[in-house]
Amino acid sequence: MTSASSRSCWAVVSLSWPLRQVRCAVVDALSKNAAGADRARGFALTLLATLAVVSLLAAYQGERSAVTFWLLVIFLAGPLAIAVPGMLARNRRTYAWATLCVTPHFIYALTEIVANPSIRVLAASILVLSLALVVALVAYLRLTRVGGR
DSSP states (O other): OOHHHHHHHHHOOOSSHHHHHHHHHHHHHHHHHHHHHHHHHHHHHHHHHHHHHHHHHHHHHSOOOHHHHHHHHHHHHHHHHHHHHHHHTTOHHHHHHHHHHTHHHHHHHHHHHHHOGGGHHHHHHHHHHHHHHHHHHHHHHHHSOSSOO
């Protein structure tokens, strides 16, 4: 919180002295949550893009036919692409259902780790990125909730 907003916080006339401190504590908490939410949003968008790139790289590296490759691209990149406009608009509902869009990446990564030793490293990176993306999405939702507990 800047010193100007701090001064305005303490300059408010209230009925008693403790009420001013409570009001200022609420303002401080809201500004910290807003900054944390912006960091979580940026982290989630970065992880989303990285997950998409690594997933497409893994789909390209596997020995598959062209039809299977394009189906895999649609299966992995489609849900992530649908979620991007809502995430850019800071829509909380999009962040909530985007956690479900990570499920195909998680399943694909686990399957490839077990079944395909040639892309095991890429599959492990997809697994780690998908888990980190879910954590970032949930962190954004927790930091932006309105009447929190």
